[in-house]
Amino acid sequence: MKNYFLRRFIYSLFTIFLIATVTFFMMHSIPGGPFTREKPVPPEIMRALNAKYHLDDPLIVQYFDYLKGLVTFDLGPSFSKIGTSVNDLIKAGFPITAKVGFFAVLLITVLGVSVGIISALRQNRPIDYFVMFMATLGVTIPSFVLATVFIFVFAGKLGWFPPFGLASPLGYVGPVIALSGYSLSFVARLTRSSMLEVLRQDYIRTARANGLKELSVLGKHAIKNALIPVVTYLGPTIAALMTGSFVVERIFAIPGIGRYFVESVSNRDYTTIMGVTVLYAAFYVLMVFLVDVLYAIIDPRIKFEKESG
Amino acid sequence: MKKPLLEVNNIKTSFFSHLGEIQAVRGSSFILNEGDVLGIVGESGSGKSVTALSIMGLIDNPGRIKEGEILFGGEDLVKKSQTELSEIRGNEISMIFQDPMTSLNPVYTIENQMVEVIRRHNKDMNKREAIAKAVEMLTLVGIPEPEKRIKSYPHEFSGGMRQRVMIATALSCGPRLLIADEPTTALDVTIQAQILDLMNDLKQRVNASIILITHDLGVIAEICDQIIVMYGGTVMEKGTAKDIFYSPQNPYTVGLYQSVPKAGKTGEKQRLIPIEGSPPDLMHPPKGCPFSPRCPHAMKVCLEKPVPMFKLSETHSSACWLLHKDAPAVGKYTKGVESVG
Numbered sequence: 174m175k176n177y178f179l180r181r182f183i184y185s186l187f188t189i190f191l192i193a194t195v196t197f198f199m200m201h202s203i204p205g206g207p208f209t210r211e212k213p214v215p216p217e218i219m220r221a222l223n224a225k226y227h228l229d230d231p232l233i234v235q236y237f238d239y240l241k242g243l244v245t246f247d248l249g250p251s252f253s254k255i256g257t258s259v260n261d262l263i264k265a266g267f268p269i270t271a272k273v274g275f276f277a278v279l280l281i282t283v284l285g286v287s288v289g290i291i292s293a294l295r296q297n298r299p300i301d302y303f304v305m306f307m308a309t310l311g312v313t314i315p316s317f318v319l320a321t322v323f324i325f326v327f328a329g330k331l332g333w334f335p336p337f338g339l340a341s342p343l344g345y346v347g348p349v350i351a352l353s354g355y356s357l358s359f360v361a362r363l364t365r366s367s368m369l370e371v372l373r374q375d376y377i378r379t380a381r382a383n384g385l386k387e388l389s390v391l392g393k394h395a396i397k398n399a400l401i402p403v404v405t406y407l408g409p410t411i412a413a414l415m416t417g418s419f420v421v422e423r424i425f426a427i428p429g430i431g432r433y434f435v436e437s438v439s440n441r442d443y444t445t446i447m448g449v450t451v452l453y454a455a456f457y458v459l460m461v462f463l464v465d466v467l468y469a470i471i472d473p474r475i476k477f478e479k480e481s482g
Numbered sequence: 483m484k485k486p487l488l489e490v491n492n493i494k495t496s497f498f499s500h501l502g503e504i505q506a507v508r509g510s511s512f513i514l515n516e517g518d519v520l521g522i523v524g525e526s527g528s529g530k531s532v533t534a535l536s537i538m539g540l541i542d543n544p545g546r547i548k549e550g551e552i553l554f555g556g557e558d559l560v561k562k563s564q565t566e567l568s569e570i571r572g573n574e575i576s577m578i579f580q581d582p583m584t585s586l587n588p589v590y591t592i593e594n595q596m597v598e599v600i601r602r603h604n605k606d607m608n609k610r611e612a613i614a615k616a617v618e619m620l621t622l623v624g625i626p627e628p629e630k631r632i633k634s635y636p637h638e639f640s641g642g643m644r645q646r647v648m649i650a651t652a653l654s655c656g657p658r659l660l661i662a663d664e665p666t667t668a669l670d671v672t673i674q675a676q677i678l679d680l681m682n683d684l685k686q687r688v689n690a691s692i693i694l695i696t697h698d699l700g701v702i703a704e705i706c707d708q709i710i711v712m713y714g715g716t717v718m719e720k721g722t723a724k725d726i727f728y729s730p731q732n733p734y735t736v737g738l739y740q741s742v743p744k745a746g747k748t749g750e751k752q753r754l755i756p757i758e759g760s761p762p763d764l765m766h767p768p769k770g771c772p773f774s775p776r777c778p779h780a781m782k783v784c785l786e787k788p789v790p791m792f793k794l795s796e797t798h799s800s801a802c803w804l805l806h807k808d809a810p811a812v813g814k815y816t817k818g819v820e821s822v823g
Binding site (some may be wrong): 374375376378379380381382383384385386387389393394397398471472473474 | 570571576585588589590598643
């Protein structure tokens with residue numbers, strides 16, 4: 174068991190290292206650099222800037238310099254926001270993004286799973302049709318449409334929620350809805366179909382044949398089995414939601430890190446690109462690991478490693 | 483005289499699909515006496531399992547019991563609510579199923595699953611007592627090292643062992659009736675014999691009546707006192723094992739025997755005689771006898787009029803028009819008896 178965790182940890186570090194490497198070289202192969210402007214910068218200034226940020230070093234040297242920084246958790250200075258480091262950018266933006274993301278994850282898990290279960294138990298009844306209709310809508314409507322409509326109706330026309338910012342707790346409602354719309358619908362559908370599948374299983378019939386109460390048949394015997402595919406989906410989704418969305422943060426004017434995923438690339442802001450990519454990769458790897466651990470807790474047939482290994 | 487434990491009277495169970503009503507059981511009646519083993523034989527789709535599930539009250543949507551009564555200890559189970567039935571299920575009537583590989587919940591230990599059932603029906607038992615009871619039951623069904631094995635998950639057991647666990651759980655609350663729905667079908671032959679031996683042995687020890695559902699005539703012959711032959715959702719013939727095996731009075735029963743290979747004299751080639759045709763469409767069941775389209779002796783009346791049960795002796799009756807006093811003599815079929823129903 175201890176060995177397994179250690180091995181997984183090493184694999185995870187290796188994965189993050191690979192992602193960082195690939196991103197680093199891909200990013201440098203894009204024409205232009207952080208100081209390329211429409212109006213040409215005088216060559217001497219360019220040279221001075223490049224020298225200051227060591228962009229004139231051979232690529233391989235820059236790469237090792239970057240890795241050195243990475244191990245000490247120093248992500249380097251930002252090229253587009255002169256004077257601030259990428260660490261500062263993430264420190265300022267990530268807590269905000271993560272907070273919105275956390276509420277979205279909470280909504281998806283609690284509401285998505287329970288709505289899916291209710292829908293399965295009321296299969297082919299009005300409530301099931303309603304839930305499935307909403308879920309289909311939720312999967313097909315893009316987040317920016319959801320966000321814009323929300324602002325137009327609930328912030329503009331009705332004035333119930335602030336149209337942007339997170340100054341009041343009500344400000345979270347819009348971004349959380351826009352951010353979770355797709356996954357919420359997906360989780361509801363996934364839970365429903367998984368639950369229906371499990372309810373057809375022989376062991377559910379056995380549980381009933383043994384006279385167990387319906388509460389135990391569903392709440393104990395069915396749910397644990399039905400949640401296995403949901404857990405699989407939730408892992409990577411949590412990683413994506415906690416690192417934010419460019420679209421949602423932009424529309425609701427949230428000062429998170431979501432926007433850097435796009436802005437940093439168009440600015441050739443090398444260090445920021447690397448920073449957010451590595452952050453996302455680390456999160457993703459962590460979540461996949463947690464999903465694997467959760468699997469083994471839920472399903473005893475899955476072992477951390479072969480017993481006679 | 484034995485006391486009847488279970489009395490099934492003209493039960494009709496249908497499934498209402500969007501294509502129409504599927505009449506899975508179309509009026510089956512029988513009586514099970516205390517301490518007896520009743521065998522129900524028939525091919526797939528004959529209504530054996532649906533009859534059993536009707537007794538358990540486990541007919542799922544879109545199915546339901548349309549009419550008839552199931553008297554258990556004098557009370558009609560059809561009239562009971564699911565909550566009332568859940569007090570009886572696993573407690574007074576238990577059931578084991580065909581496929582032990584999928585009948586246990588894969589994510590809980592045997593202990594967890596057995597203790598839950600035991601404590602469900604013995605509310606004054608604490609957890610330790612329930613575990614002790616579970617271990618006792620596992621010992622009874624021949625699980626080696628039960629104290630240790632009880633901590634295992636279902637996937638750590640073989641098919642035969644899982645069926646033993648199912649039997650142990652089913653008997654743990656001392657039921658008066660055990661329904662075994664093809665308990666050996668999914669197991670290989672040597673394990674089948676072991677499970678049957680076990681059931682035969684337990685029959686004496688735990689003092690429960692048993693309904694054994696199977697399509698295997700050999701299995702039935704071994705342990706049953708009473709036998710019911712079902713076809714197309716109805717009872718074709720019922721009687722003691724001796725009645726059914728030594729003087730079958732229904733062309734369908736005879737057809738079943740002829741289609742089973744016999745351990746005959748070595749070297750002697752023996753051709754099996756299949757029953758031609760296929761089972762009836764239960765969405766549009768035949769007007770007359772369900773077996774008439776496949777019956778070699780079918781007469782006009784067989785196709786047109788539902789067959790009553792003809793009583794041949796105190797224990798033996800059969801649903802076949804050939805038994806009517808006006809029917810022509812065919813082979814060895816008895817004739818000249820009065821219809822009883």
